[in-house]
Amino acid sequence: MSKIIAVTSGKGGTGKSTVCAGLGYTLAKQGHRTLLIELDFGLRCLDIMFGVEDSIKYDLGDVLNGRQDVLKAVAQVPMASNLNILCAPKTLTSVSAEQIVEICRSVKKYFEYIIIDTGAGINSHVFDIVEQANLILVVSTPDPVCIRDASLMSDEFYNRGNKSQRLIINKISKKFIGEALIANLDEIIDKVGVQLIGVIPDDFKMTIATGKGTPIPTDSSALKAFDAISKRLGGEFVPLTVKTS
Numbered sequence: 001m002s003k004i005i006a007v008t009s010g011k012g013g014t015g016k017s018t019v020c021a022g023l024g025y026t027l028a029k030q031g032h033r034t035l036l037i038e039l040d041f042g043l044r045c046l047d048i049m050f051g052v053e054d055s056i057k058y059d060l061g062d063v064l065n066g067r068q069d070v071l072k073a074v075a076q077v078p079m080a081s082n083l084n085i086l087c088a089p090k091t092l093t094s095v096s097a098e099q100i101v102e103i104c105r106s107v108k109k110y111f112e113y114i115i116i117d118t119g120a121g122i123n124s125h126v127f128d129i130v131e132q133a134n135l136i137l138v139v140s141t142p143d144p145v146c147i148r149d150a151s152l153m154s155d156e157f158y159n160r161g162n163k164s165q166r167l168i169i170n171k172i173s174k175k176f177i178g179e180a181l182i183a184n185l186d187e188i189i190d191k192v193g194v195q196l197i198g199v200i201p202d203d204f205k206m207t208i209a210t211g212k213g214t215p216i217p218t219d220s221s222a223l224k225a226f227d228a229i230s231k232r233l234g235g236e237f238v239p240l241t242v243k244t245s
């Protein structure tokens with residue numbers, strides 16, 4: 001049985017797609033068969049992030065319209081053989097929560113993790129889809145607007161009865177977090193009101209790798225953070241270390 005994880009945030013640009021790419025990559029490198037499903041209709045990016053822009057033949061739109069089976073529409077990522085991606089359609093396509101649930105149901109025996117990038121804009125469809133996940137990862141940066149939006153979003157999930165949420169604080173840098181590092185991280189966690197699963201540094205090496213579609217370098221601090229979160233997802237205890245530059 002695969003674990004379905006929805007990656008979401010209140011605000012755009014917080015790093016949802018980067019988190020999906022980083023977790024997908026590290027889970028796959030740890031030996032877990034992983035599928036990333038991109039729900040960012042019209043704004044696909046996972047193909048670029050994994051350097052497969054020119055080789056994507058099918059996308060989620062083909063599956064939703066019944067033109068292709070899910071397993072044939074997914075693309076295997078050359079840089080991580082356990083990782084497959086199902087890219088968002090290039091145009092707006094209507095989707096229901098039931099359709100996404102059905103897609104996950106039909107492939108869950110093939111993947112240990114199915115990670116859903118909920119994309120920009122929160123509408124009721126996204127809430128319905130996210131509610132079907134086993135775990136919701138709420139992504140926030142240290143930006144106060146982002147923190148407030150993450151908190152509102154998380155409250156809505158709680159109100160709908162979904163308590164299985166964890167917080168990822170992304171783009172941590174000395175610029176945002178000064179001397180009182182831990183106190184400020186605590187402040188973010190308190191304000192969002194969700195238990196922390198990991199902290200990702202603002203790492204230019206990650207931006208370059210996802211922008212060029214090249215593997216994340218092994219000395220990337222963001223890669224180390226993603227590796228730790230991926231292990232925590234599997235129940236492993238990995239102490240929290242925060243490296244900022």
Ligand SMILES: Nc1ncnc2c1ncn2[C@@H]1O[C@H](COP(=O)(O)OP(=O)(O)O)[C@@H](O)[C@H]1O
Nearest residue numbers: 012013014015016017018171201202203206207
């Ligand atoms: N930890 C990080 N370190 C450096 N750059 C990051 C990090 N996370 C995200 N970014 C950059 O921030 C921008 C927005 O990230 P993205 O993942 O596309 O956000 P979203 O999917 O939430 O809109 C991208 O340019 C991405 O490379």
Ligand SMILES: [Mg+2]
Nearest residue numbers: 016017040119
């Ligand atoms: Mg995105």
